[in-house]
Amino acid sequence: MAEIIASLHDAGKKFFFHRVLKNINLEVKKGEILGLIGPSGSGKTTCIRCMLGMEDLTEGEAFVLNEQMPKRKVLDRTGYMGQETALYGTLTAYENMVFFGQLKNLSKETLQTEIDKNLKLVDLYEYRNKVVTQFSGGMKRRLSLAITLLGSPEFIVLDEPTVGIDPKLRLSVWNQLSALADEGKGLIVTTHVMSEAEKCDRVALLVDGEILAVGTPEDLMREFKAASIEEVFINMEVET
Structure with missing residues (x-):
């Protein structure tokens, strides 16, 4: 059985009186891409x-690399890439890479x-x-992705990483993500591009803060009687 890189156990989150997450149980395994x-x-x-x-849970627990979160070390x-770019506009792409690489304590030779x-x-x-x-x-999204991958992190979290990236480069990025998984990294990727979801090893369906189903793309297509993950997505919304 593959080692678990990160997980949420009975996780819940409220913002004031609004419940955003409900009883989330989710695992990211070593060597897989979870969509x-x-x-x-x-x-x-x-x-x-x-x-x-990065956000405190109202209920439940989060673990990454066998440590209960939050844990700074x-x-x-x-590696984390959010939807908003966090770059220094007055610096060059190279200078941004150097700055964030030094924050990861990479040696000069490794960083280059x-x-x-x-x-x-x-x-x-x-x-x-x-x-x-x-x-x-x-271009800013692409630079953010390059920064995220500095130092070959063991756990990689990407929130819609290919937004604004052309189809040819998107394919190249996904080939690299697959190569990282083959190296034993664990990745979790959010996406609205259903063809990308089909490239994942497993897919989790989240609706109204609850996980409705988790499985390989093939398993989900069988469960929802669909010919594609896009059709799974449509059928899921109809059922809920």
Whole structure:
């Protein structure tokens, strides 16, 4: 049985009197990509932020790399890419990579290798000396992804990572994510692109703060009598 990299146990979250997550039980295993899909406002972002300890749970527990969250030291072994870019606009792409790489305590030699590798992955290497304020929205997303992957984190959390990225580069990114899973990393990815969900090893369906089903894309297609994950998504919304 694959090792569990991260998990939520009986997790619940309230914002004031509004319940956002209800009795969430979810695991991310070593060597897999877990896709988290659901309608807008279903709680996907809150779910992954609670798993990382970035949001306090109202109920239940979160664990990452065998540590109960929040635990600051664990964050050096994780990579997180949120929906909002957190970049320094007056710095170049390269300077942003150096800054965030130093926060991860990467050696100078390792950092240089990681910067070159990841900038090439997201097709930004030739723009490495360009100031970020001159980047398009899609370029900023790609740079954020490159920063997230610095240091080969063991647990990688990506909140809609390919928004604004063209189809050809999106395929390249997903090939790299699959390669990371093959190396034994654990990844959880939220997405609204159903063809991306089909690339995941398992998919969790989140609706109104509750997990309705978890399984391989093939299992979910059988369960919901669907020919694709997009049809699963549509059938799920009809049933709820």
